[in-house]
Amino acid sequence: MSETSIFDEMWGRDETLRAPYEAFQTWFDGEDAARLRAKQREAEDLFRLTGITFNVYGRAEAEERLIPFDIIPRIISNREWQKLSRGIDQRVRAINAFLYDIYHRQEIIKAGRLPAEMIARNEAFLPQMIGVDPPGGVYTHIVGIDLVRTGDDDFFVLEDNARTPSGVSYMLENRETMLQMFPELFSRNRVQPVETYPRDLRNSLAACAPSGCDGNPTVAVLTPGIYNSAYFEHAFLADQMGVELVEGHDLRVVDGRVAMRTTEGYKPIDVLYRRVDDDFLDPLNFNPNSSLGIPGIMDVYRAGGITIANAPGTGISDDKAIYSYMPEIVEFYTGERPLLQNVPTWRCSDPSSLKYVLDNLDELVVKEVHGSGGYGMLIGPTATKKELRDFRKKLESRPGNYIAQPTLSLSTVPIFTKAGLAPRHVDLRPYVLVSPDRINITPGGLTRVALKKGSLVVNSSQGGGTKDTWVLED
Amino acid sequence: MLGKTANGLFWMYRYLERAENTSRLVETGQRIALTRLGSGDDDWLPVMQTAGVAEGYKATHDELTKDGAIDWMLRSKENGSSVLTSIAGARQNARMVRTALTHEVWEATNGCYMTAQEKLGRKVSERDLPSVLGMIRQRTALVRGTTHGTMLRNDMYDFARLGTFLERADNTARILDVKYYVLLPSALAVGSSIDNVQWETILRSVSAHGGFRMEYGNVYSPRDIAHFLILDKRFPRSLAFCASKLKDNLGYLASSYGKKTDACAMAEALIRRFMTHDIEAVFEFGLHEYIEEVLIALGQLGAQIEKDYRFYE
Numbered sequence: 001m002s003e004t005s006i007f008d009e010m011w012g013r014d015e016t017l018r019a020p021y022e023a024f025q026t027w028f029d030g031e032d033a034a035r036l037r038a039k040q041r042e043a044e045d046l047f048r049l050t051g052i053t054f055n056v057y058g059r060a061e062a063e064e065r066l067i068p069f070d071i072i073p074r075i076i077s078n079r080e081w082q083k084l085s086r087g088i089d090q091r092v093r094a095i096n097a098f099l100y101d102i103y104h105r106q107e108i109i110k111a112g113r114l115p116a117e118m119i120a121r122n123e124a125f126l127p128q129m130i131g132v133d134p135p136g137g138v139y140t141h142i143v144g145i146d147l148v149r150t151g152d153d154d155f156f157v158l159e160d161n162a163r164t165p166s167g168v169s170y171m172l173e174n175r176e177t178m179l180q181m182f183p184e185l186f187s188r189n190r191v192q193p194v195e196t197y198p199r200d201l202r203n204s205l206a207a208c209a210p211s212g213c214d215g216n217p218t219v220a221v222l223t224p225g226i227y228n229s230a231y232f233e234h235a236f237l238a239d240q241m242g243v244e245l246v247e248g249h250d251l252r253v254v255d256g257r258v259a260m261r262t263t264e265g266y267k268p269i270d271v272l273y274r275r276v277d278d279d280f281l282d283p284l285n286f287n288p289n290s291s292l293g294i295p296g297i298m299d300v301y302r303a304g305g306i307t308i309a310n311a312p313g314t315g316i317s318d319d320k321a322i323y324s325y326m327p328e329i330v331e332f333y334t335g336e337r338p339l340l341q342n343v344p345t346w347r348c349s350d351p352s353s354l355k356y357v358l359d360n361l362d363e364l365v366v367k368e369v370h371g372s373g374g375y376g377m378l379i380g381p382t383a384t385k386k387e388l389r390d391f392r393k394k395l396e397s398r399p400g401n402y403i404a405q406p407t408l409s410l411s412t413v414p415i416f417t418k419a420g421l422a423p424r425h426v427d428l429r430p431y432v433l434v435s436p437d438r439i440n441i442t443p444g445g446l447t448r449v450a451l452k453k454g455s456l457v458v459n460s461s462q463g464g465g466t467k468d469t470w471v472l473e474d
Numbered sequence: 475m476l477g478k479t480a481n482g483l484f485w486m487y488r489y490l491e492r493a494e495n496t497s498r499l500v501e502t503g504q505r506i507a508l509t510r511l512g513s514g515d516d517d518w519l520p521v522m523q524t525a526g527v528a529e530g531y532k533a534t535h536d537e538l539t540k541d542g543a544i545d546w547m548l549r550s551k552e553n554g555s556s557v558l559t560s561i562a563g564a565r566q567n568a569r570m571v572r573t574a575l576t577h578e579v580w581e582a583t584n585g586c587y588m589t590a591q592e593k594l595g596r597k598v599s600e601r602d603l604p605s606v607l608g609m610i611r612q613r614t615a616l617v618r619g620t621t622h623g624t625m626l627r628n629d630m631y632d633f634a635r636l637g638t639f640l641e642r643a644d645n646t647a648r649i650l651d652v653k654y655y656v657l658l659p660s661a662l663a664v665g666s667s668i669d670n671v672q673w674e675t676i677l678r679s680v681s682a683h684g685g686f687r688m689e690y691g692n693v694y695s696p697r698d699i700a701h702f703l704i705l706d707k708r709f710p711r712s713l714a715f716c717a718s719k720l721k722d723n724l725g726y727l728a729s730s731y732g733k734k735t736d737a738c739a740m741a742e743a744l745i746r747r748f749m750t751h752d753i754e755a756v757f758e759f760g761l762h763e764y765i766e767e768v769l770i771a772l773g774q775l776g777a778q779i780e781k782d783y784r785f786y787e
Contacts (some may be wrong), residue, residue, distance in 0.1 A: 051569070051584045069589045226569050235572035245573045249787060250478050263783040264631065265733055 007151045007394070007411045008423050009074065012065065014085045020075040020472055028421075036071065036416060043069050046180065052173050052236075054229045068465035069174060070415040071181070074426060074447045078192075081471040084155060084430070085441050087340035090330060091427045092143050092432050092439055095162055095317045097333035099139040103129045103313065113328045118321060123370065126278060126313030128285055134311045135210045136436035141309035142201070143272070144446075147255050147340075149221075149411040156343045156408065158427065159327070162318040163310060164251050167446040168431050168465075169233040172240075173294050173442075174468040190473035192443035198240035200433055200440050201273075207305050207435035209270045213230040217270035219243045220260060222251075224276050234275050250277070253296040258306045271307040272297075278312045320369045320403050321347060336408060343408060349400040357404040361388055364404045366395065370402055372421065379456060381407050410456055413467065415449060427451045428469065443471035475574070477784030480633045482571035484785070487621075487637035488581075489564035493557045493590075494614050495645045498546050499525045500557070501607050502678045509542060510671055518543035522681060524679060527555050533630045544603070549594040561590040564617075574630045578620040586613035629730055632723040633783070639723070640776050646703060647769050649679050654762045657696040673699055680711045691740035700761065701753040713768060714749045720775065721745055726781075735782035737775060744771050 005013050010021045017025055044066060048052075053064035076084075087350030101107050102125070108114045111321060114131040119125050146158040175194050179186060202219060209217035223234035223248050238245035250260050251269070259266035274281065280290040285298040300306050316322060322329075324345035330338040346353040348365075366378040378391045395402055412423035430445035447467040448458035503521035507513050515538050522528035522543055530553050531538075532544050549558040551772035572580060590613070593606045625631050650657070656672040673694040677683040683700060689706075690698050705714045724738040748768055756764050780786065 049581050049585055051580065174781070226566070231569070233570070239573040243573075244479075246476065250476055261710065261784050261787065263475050263477055263480045263633075263727075264733075265784070359786055 006151065006409050006423070007418070009411050009413045009426075010421075011423075012152070015173040016215040020077045020080075020470075024073065024075060024185070026186060027185055033420065040416060042070050043177050044070055044180060045214055047173070050173065051231055053167065054232065064406070065332070067170065068451060069177065070451075070465050070467050071178070071466045072414050072416050072421065072430075073178065073185075073281050073470050074413045074443075075189075075470045075472065076415070077472055078474045081443055083153075083191075083365045084340075086231070087155070087292045087338075088432060088441055089439050090334055090339050091145065091157065091160070091326070092140065092434060094326075094333045095143070096434060097140050097161060098329050099162075099311070099314060100137065100318065101258045101333070103132065108329070108332050111332065113332050114325055116324070117381070119316065122316055122319060122321070123361075123374040124313075124315035124319045126316075128298060129313035132313075133304075135304065135307045136208045138208050138309075138318045138436060139311040139314050140436050141205060141208055141311075141434055143434065144429045145340075145432065147428045148343075148408055149426075149428070150408055152339070153410075156341050158343060159320070160318040160323065160427070163277070163450055165429070165431065166230045166233055166275075167429060167448075168197065169236040170237075170466050171431065171444060171469070174446075179469045184257070184315070189470065192471045192473055194442050194444045197442050198237065200442070201237065202241040202243065204433040204438075204440060205271045205307070205309055207425075208303050208309065212271045212304065218268065218269045219273065220246045220269045222246055222248070222272050222276055224280070228275075230275065238272075244461060248290075248292045248294055248393065250315060251297075252298055256300060256303065256305055258294060258296070259295050268286060268340055269306060271309060273309045279316060280455045281308075281312060281455065320345075320367055321349070324424050326402060341342065346368055346404040348395060348402040350403060352398045353404075354395070358392060361392060363407060366391060366402050366404045368377055369403060371403055379407065383454075413449065415445070415465075415467075422453070424453070425456050425458065426467070429449050444469040477786070479574050479630070480783050481585045481780070481785035482567045483541035483574060483630055484779070486564050486571065486764055487634045488569035488641040489560045489567065490583075490614055490617055491641040491645070492555055493564065494611065494655070495642070496525050496527075496547055496555060496560065496683060497610050498680055499556050500544055500603075502675055503602060505546075505678065506671070506675055513539050515543075519751035520652055520720050522547065523652045525555065526648055527559060528604075530554075541597075542731050545597060546561040558590055558594040561610075563585055573634060576620065576624040577618065578624045582613075582617040586610075586617055587621050589613050594599070611624050627726075629727055632727050632730075635723045636720060636779060639716040639719040640772060640779075642711055643713055643772055644719070646680055646711050646713055646716070646771070647765055647772065649676060649702060651765045651769065652701075652761070653767060657700045659696065659757060670694060671712045676703070682709060682711065685709055697753060697757075700756070704756065705749065705753060714745075715743070717745050717749055726778075735778075737778040737782045740771075740778050744768075744775060 007013055010018060012018050047066050047069060053066055072141040081161065098108065101118055109116050142165060144159065144161040144167065147155050148158050149155050171194055205219050206217045219241065220243055221234055221238040223245055224230060225231065235245055244260060246260050251258055252465045257268035259268045260274065276292050279287045280292040282293045282295060282298045283290045284295045298305070301308055318456045324347055326342050327338050336382050346357050348357055350353045357366065363379045364380045368376040378387065410425040410427065413426045414421035415424045426447050426449045428447050431442050433440040448460065448464050448466055450458045451463060451465045452458060477725065492691060499521055503518055506517055518540055519528060519538060522531055525547060527547060529541065534552055535542055546553050547556055550556045551559060565583055565673045567636050568575060568580060568583040589609060593609060598606050621634065653676050673696070676684060676699060686699070686702050703712055704707055707714050707718065709715060721741040724741050728734040728738050
């Protein structure tokens, strides 16, 4: 994996234009830089007017920020995409089978393929879910698989997001913006559509309704409220699906059903797409101080009266310590070899791994097992001596809290800068919808890009931006 | 439709209406200051009273100045009814009910807020005042226009309209409440220039000067003005017009929900009690007493709407 040069998705390793970018390159050569600069500003104005903003945690409530958008599309060929899709499909099937197993008979532990303490002592494991059968057998209705690329054919899964993956509204709005700004580019390239996502999402959720529900299921999106950092996305998805956007205080349990307060009285809900963490879902069953949830919803859920998407307790499958077992998990449940590679991972809870990690700290990326959003992680090669020293102490005092991975040489895609095109590192989050009889993967996904030269951190909370992601038709 | 959404739409349009009304009052106040000889800072007190923000001003300021009053009404964050806080309130509610709005209405509202943030972010100089007020008025008009042009005529629209007309009726009634004495027949010093200014001020405060002139020419009489503002059903800011819109929209809700609420009956009663007499009867009853009772009835109607349609838990 230690490559001497970085793989660029437009220019490869040796400055040879790659096929998916051919039509784009011809167009770009005929464009005037000043016009493109104006387009870049126009894109920002469009985003601001549409209100596609996120609230920054720990800042004044009024502060809403734009995630920077880069106008150069990231282009993937259909062949590359087909291959990726098969791997994603396999992985998502395995994740659902794994979740069913660990909340039922725990065969994987009995078979000795996963240590019992990985489950028993894991904070993300929800004992309340033991023996519960979610409607349709689906645990992860919506999944976001974070992928990175290091070469022509080398994709790695960096992270599975099986709780409440966010960012899909950017995938959709990025495409809308590109369609408005560069219609001619879409005439020259046959790009597979992403705009069916909201309809697919609604159909997929409806297909997971409790068995007792007849007719057209009532779906609603549960948001923590307008101060949540992803509120825009919650409202956007509810709006695009044509369903209600509810908060905890709009809901209560009425006659054994979860119901929303409408202008005509309480109306029951069949499927709740919740964007609220497990812990806040039900003050009677989980965190008693939560004001975001619905007292008693878990009792309705266990009785089969409502579908909660994603199911409570799915966090166990995207935990970073479990991640290191994903190759075994995929093989155990699908009986197939994993199609997508994992990044080699050292579990620092293991003494010999810890020793290796401490000895090679300046070359590794170290992450918190339960962390997300790029917080609390160390990137060895770019860390200062002091940061390395401080992190070493953290590792020694709580080794079980960390995993380490080699620093991957992430692929780059050009962004538009004042000086023209310049390569920047990217990752990719495709979105996957799971219903009892099908797994639907939207062609494309969210490309996050590190805007700083050489930076490997693509998180929007850390100065990353986004791009429209194209999967071409053949 | 969620009770919370009904509440959000109701308040979104109340705030929007309030922003327009307050900016109109600032404009009127400035006009008096510029056109009337001998006018001074004191003239801003009744202006703030008509906007219902005078008490807040007194509580936070030591002296009454023109600049202070304009700033308070336009952009103070401490004043919950300033133009800027009203627009921010409208936009906050719009975010909350985003799923009930069309794309066009949301963008117009967000654009209105962005303009207000930009133009009212810092003190507005006297030189810029007319253009800033004009811009705000245009932006709120755009929200109104997209609302009419793109929103479905369903229960959501009804709640938006209820908020609009309750706020508007309240605003017109408050102006009458503060200025009733210049409309009393006893104040008939016809032709005196002072009264002319007062009357014109009242008409401008509710954008009625053009409409009134169309109907009555240039002859101002307190009786005609009172009639126009209270009972004339052609004038879109008169109490009678607003009341009949409130009744209509509650009626639409009753028919789409198949249930007539107490609020609906209350709106009908309000019209029977207050809007079916002629202006002479109002004067006989006592203009001030009449207005006070209308204000109370409007307040009760608002509270009943909240309750009947489950705005809160």
